[in-house]
Amino acid sequence: MSQEELTKILEAHKLWGATVGEQGERADLRDADLRDADLCGAVLRDADLCGAVLRDADLRGADLRDADLRDADLRGADFRWANLRGADLSCSDLRRASLSWANLSGANLSSAYLYGAYLSGAVFVEGWKIVRDEK
Secondary structure, three states: OOHHHHHHHHHHHHHHHHOOOOOOOOOEOOOOEOOOOEOOOOEOOOOEOOOOEOOOOEOOOOEOOOOEOOOOEOOOOEOOOOEOOOOEOOOOEOOOOEOOOOEOOOOEOOOOEOOOOEOOOOEOOOOOOOOOOOO
16 A cells, blocks of 8 residues: 555544544555554544554554454554554554553453563553542
């Protein structure tokens, strides 16, 4: 997929999200080859990336909330600071992926392959709150 095609899909998806589906179009990137893609800061909330190849892609700071990433090849992808809250990563290959400081709360990681993934500072549980009992 060319960068121009990807840019059009991302713009239509961003409009789709901003207008709650009234305009634009939900990103359908199922089985797309996005190897080495620059998706830094991309808005892909609710996008369909099932089976996509995002090997070594730059997804730093991307919004992937509730995205479908089942069976995706995410080897070596950079998800630092990405928001993956509620994303479906089941059966995905995350070997050597950097998930440092990513929000993974509510994400489905069942059967995901995480060998060698960097998880330093990753958030897996949302809503931690310290409550003081002051008498």
